Amino acid sequence: MSNIIDAVEHYSALVDLSRPSLYISLVSISASPIVWNIIGRNEYKNHTLTKLIGARTACSILGTAIFLAGLLRDVLYKIALHDQPQYRLPYPIQTILAWIIFGTGNFLVAISYYQLGFYGTFCGDYFGILKEERVTSFPYNWLDNPMYIGAKMCFIGAALWYERPVGLLISLYVHLVYSVALHYEGPFTDMIYSNVKNEKYSQ
Template sequence: MLSSLLVAITRLLEFVTSVPSNIDWTKSSLYASMLSISAPPVLWNLVARNEFRRRTLAKYIGPHAGCITLATIIFAVGLYREVLYIKALDDQPEYSLLRGFKTAAFWILLVTSNLLLITSFSGLGFYGTFFGDHFGILKEERVTRFPFSVLDDPMYVGSTIYFVGIAVWYERPAGLMLSLYAALNYYIALKFERPFTNMIYGKQNSDLNHRD
């Protein structure tokens, strides 16, 4: 049992360290996947900020319908991103893992990612998840319960873990590079999102204090 576990762990470490030598940079699907990872955060931040400043959608269809429209776009783009990610993995070199260990690792990663995503959505609600605060749909206070009690940005962490899980399932080291690339994009996006969200809620608190 111990020897089998050591073999599985060794194989996993080899899988991770083999990333540089197992990326086929000639495949266009790899760059399409990278673009599909980078574009959505830029898209939804531009739309949400424009909505906060100009109320472009809210003026015509109302803030709630505008937020639902943005959510639909985010969801559709996210699905297409998954398709391109799997296509990119299919075109990349394979590095076989032990089947039992691969399955266990995949399910652990999948359950962890979904736990973070589902509990985040539950805490934030639909409008809180999809930039409702940029449409003027604000919560009374910031959410601080789990998973926000242990992570500042559990949705982005959950999404990154999901990318890693799929890379393990398909046994493609290149997927780890794309997962790291996704994490970097989320990190950059948060550099813009977090201060802007803090500003929105800071303004709300200031307005409430003035009313009091």
């Protein structure tokens, strides 16, 4: 029993649950997928923003807001990490592995953005701004959701680089949030492209 108590005390010392920055970071991680899914679905069904300012302008504004929110999320994550206890890691893990994971994550995000373009990345399909067909070239021929995977890898890499165990817990939360988002986004995007394909065949 004493071993269990010692283990709990040891691991609880690695995460400070009293820090507000931890919860602010978690909220910022949750906020963007919730907001862009609500706005995107409303736009697809009701064309609220499209009627006001046009599809491309509306999507550009939403995309810029999502991008800036992502930068803010990353800043808040870094603040949360620095507010937490540090756990020294061996050099190969703290530096080499951290950079491999972080670098690979950024590469996946960057190459995904290149393949999708601005509108493909930032909800263009909800605004009726579609590609001729869904992207299936690298990295999409290897991974279903490379941009989400890359983002998660960046969180993990930063946690190792800054040697903050809480970062791994936050990364797990990121995985859960993105998994829920994909549960709704994936089928909805499939439905959009399926409808477009059916319309082409019916013409």
